[in-house]
Amino acid sequence: xxxxxxxxxxxxxxxxxxxxxxxxxxxxxxxxxxxxxxxxxxxxxxxxxxxxxxxxxxxxxxxxxxxxxxxxxxxxxxxxxxxxxxxxxxxxxxxxxxxxxxxxxxxxxxxxxxxxxxxxxxxxxxxxxxxxxxxxxxxxxxxxxxxxxxxxxxxxxxxxxxxxxxxxxxxxxxxxxxxxxxxxxxxxxxxxxxxxxxxxxxxxxxxxxxxxxxxxxxxxxxxxxxxxxxxxxxxxxxxxxxxxxxxxxxxxxxxxxxxxxxxxxxxxxxxxxxxxxxxxxxxxxxxxxxxxxxxx
Amino acid sequence: xxxxxxxxxxxxxxxxxxxxxxxxxxxxxxxxxxxxxxxxxxxxxxxxxxxxxxxxxxxxxxxxxxxxxxxxxxxxxxxxxxxxxxxxxxxxxxxxxxxxxxxxxxxxxxxxxxxxxxxxxxxxxxxxxxxxxxxxxxxxxxxxxxxxxxxxxxxxxxxxxxxxxxxxxxxxxxxxxxxxxxxxxxxxxxxxxxxxxxxxxxxxxxxxxxxxxxxxxxxxxxxxxxxxxxxxxxxxxxxxxxxxxxxxxxxxxxxxxxxxxxxxxxxxxxxxxxxxxxxxxxxxxxxxxxxxxxxx
Numbered sequence: 001x002x003x004x005x006x007x008x009x010x011x012x013x014x015x016x017x018x019x020x021x022x023x024x025x026x027x028x029x030x031x032x033x034x035x036x037x038x039x040x041x042x043x044x045x046x047x048x049x050x051x052x053x054x055x056x057x058x059x060x061x062x063x064x065x066x067x068x069x070x071x072x073x074x075x076x077x078x079x080x081x082x083x084x085x086x087x088x089x090x091x092x093x094x095x096x097x098x099x100x101x102x103x104x105x106x107x108x109x110x111x112x113x114x115x116x117x118x119x120x121x122x123x124x125x126x127x128x129x130x131x132x133x134x135x136x137x138x139x140x141x142x143x144x145x146x147x148x149x150x151x152x153x154x155x156x157x158x159x160x161x162x163x164x165x166x167x168x169x170x171x172x173x174x175x176x177x178x179x180x181x182x183x184x185x186x187x188x189x190x191x192x193x194x195x196x197x198x199x200x201x202x203x204x205x206x207x208x209x210x211x212x213x214x215x216x217x218x219x220x221x222x223x224x225x226x227x228x229x230x231x232x233x234x235x236x237x238x239x240x241x242x243x244x245x246x247x248x249x250x251x252x253x254x255x256x257x258x259x260x261x262x263x264x265x266x267x268x269x270x271x272x273x274x275x276x277x278x279x280x281x282x283x284x285x286x287x288x289x290x291x292x293x294x295x296x
Numbered sequence: 297x298x299x300x301x302x303x304x305x306x307x308x309x310x311x312x313x314x315x316x317x318x319x320x321x322x323x324x325x326x327x328x329x330x331x332x333x334x335x336x337x338x339x340x341x342x343x344x345x346x347x348x349x350x351x352x353x354x355x356x357x358x359x360x361x362x363x364x365x366x367x368x369x370x371x372x373x374x375x376x377x378x379x380x381x382x383x384x385x386x387x388x389x390x391x392x393x394x395x396x397x398x399x400x401x402x403x404x405x406x407x408x409x410x411x412x413x414x415x416x417x418x419x420x421x422x423x424x425x426x427x428x429x430x431x432x433x434x435x436x437x438x439x440x441x442x443x444x445x446x447x448x449x450x451x452x453x454x455x456x457x458x459x460x461x462x463x464x465x466x467x468x469x470x471x472x473x474x475x476x477x478x479x480x481x482x483x484x485x486x487x488x489x490x491x492x493x494x495x496x497x498x499x500x501x502x503x504x505x506x507x508x509x510x511x512x513x514x515x516x517x518x519x520x521x522x523x524x525x526x527x528x529x530x531x532x533x534x535x536x537x538x539x540x541x542x543x544x545x546x547x548x549x550x551x552x553x554x555x556x557x558x559x560x561x562x563x564x565x566x567x568x569x570x571x572x573x574x575x576x577x578x579x580x581x582x583x584x585x586x587x588x589x590x591x592x
Contacts, residue, residue, distance in 0.1 A: 006503060006589045028342060032511050033448040034495050035346040035380040037441065041336055046324060050331040051347075051388040051436045053426045084331040092347040094434055130349045133429040138390055140347045140436040145333065152329045199330050207302060215328050293302045 024123030070112025085190020086143035096132030153215035169238035170230020204242035207291020320419030366408025381486020382439035392428030449511035465534035466526020500538035503587020
């Protein structure tokens with residue numbers, strides 16, 4: 001019998017051709033095998049593990065530039081790694097593909113993946129394909145962080161100050177596709193052991209800040225007039241729009257002066273409130289807290 | 297402002313309640329944080345990284361028992377880890393949910409995840425939710441394997457013998473939901489350094505054997521009459537049906553006697569053919585090789 005590639009294997013070959021130049025240090029085997037196998041990171045590291053998906057009609061449109069769809073899918077997952085203070089190591093991509101037209105489009109999506117992977121030095125080492133009713137891209141990321149130094153959402157205490165990087169409310173129409181995940185800022189903050197809690201803002205401050213508060217068992221006072229607004233954005237948009245991909249973190253008051261003095265980035269840094277006891281609730285100066293909800 | 301959980305946070309809380317009793321060794325923080333953070337495995341290990349998705353209408357039906365959907369989603373990814381000779385460490389679950397009815401159903405799906413995770417000793421340490429047009433569950437798995445001992449698809453050489461575990465063609469109507477991933481068998485084979493190449497059979501021997509051959513640059517001779525048929529299955533079904541989740545592996549002829557003599561499992565072990573040079577092509581005794589294709 002003469003061997004012919006199946007349609008699935010043909011398409012996967014076409015999509016992943018763009019990924020040939022992204023390589024992970026210590027990669028034993030990657031694309032084309034059942035699993036990706038990598039050398040363990042050096043001792044003294046913890047592993048950081050994350051998965052994030054983008055779906056047509058929710059996170060991008062049929063008319064969105066295909067390479068920017070790949071870029072966004074990878075950058076969103078990298079933003080979560082930034083919040084954990086982690087350095088990316090390797091990624092897997094799951095492509096949900098409804099039809100042949102989308103399969104053609106996926107070639108450009110993967111070129112966006114490849115470019116973004118080179119830029120942020122993360123290798124795409126495998127993945128898989130499924131038939132879905134709408135284009136979907138799910139990225140799994142593996143990263144490393146110095147042992148026991150990864151910030152999380154649960155360490156904020158009453159009296160700690162609330163900070164955000166960058167500006168809020170400016171995700172539409174373009175920035176949600178072209179934002180820079182705050183990897184360098186997150187890694188620096190974790191290394192300096194400054195944040196008592198940290199997360200990235202993906203669903204908007206109005207949805208995400210209450211999540212951090214709940215995991216830490218605290219209340220907070222938010223100063224709406226202090227929010228760093230993106231050009232043209234209103235306070236309401238800064239709270240509800242989502243997709244800012246900035247870092248939200250809390251800092252013990254004794255660390256705030258050191259943070260402001262040694263912050264080495266051009267990225268804006270703004271104090272937006274203070275943590276209170278859990279019983280104090282959420283004090284927002286009358287601002288209604290709401291963000292993006294995937295199941296509303 | 298009084299704090300109310302958003303619908304998304306409410307549902308995620310309900311789904312993941314079942315997972316509270318699955319814990320990973322060395323877990324620093326898991327569900328509810330931006331990323332899962334785990335202690336690195338001991339030196340001398342490689343990391344194994346895999347992602348696998350199941351979709352309603354493709355891998356299960358609306359009428360399929362919900363806990364079995366969760367079980368299948370996890371077991372499929374574990375089957376890939378088995379092919380890499382790996383031990384599972386931790387998993388992330390991405391749930392694509394179209395509507396409230398499905399959100400209710402997902403509570404039972406997660407109970408299936410929790411039961412399967414306990415059974416196979418893998419902790420589900422995080423994940424996420426997206427709005428999709430059909431129910432979709434994507435599982436990301438992290439595992440470990442002794443350094444440089446993970447088999448892959450590229451090591452088969454002419455003269456090596458082809459083996460499969462278990463029986464083929466019996467996936468429908470039930471076994472595709474209740475199969476046992478061959479973790480113990482895969483780990484044993486890797487530890488004994490017996491396979492020159494190994495993979496799991498998910499799309500059927502007709503689709504998967506050519507993939508192994510292509511990655512190894514070999515041809516093969518398949519003996520259709522030697523295929524271990526599941527009760528009631530025809531040779532054609534054993535080749536094309538898919539979802540067997542058995543191990544397919546190649547063994548240098550000098551190792552075959554040792555394999556047969558020391559195989560410690562009740563799982564059936566069958567020699568089904570031999571590897572040839574790439575130029576010899578695929579010799580199948582007239583049998584047409586075809587398997588499941590996700591993009592046909």
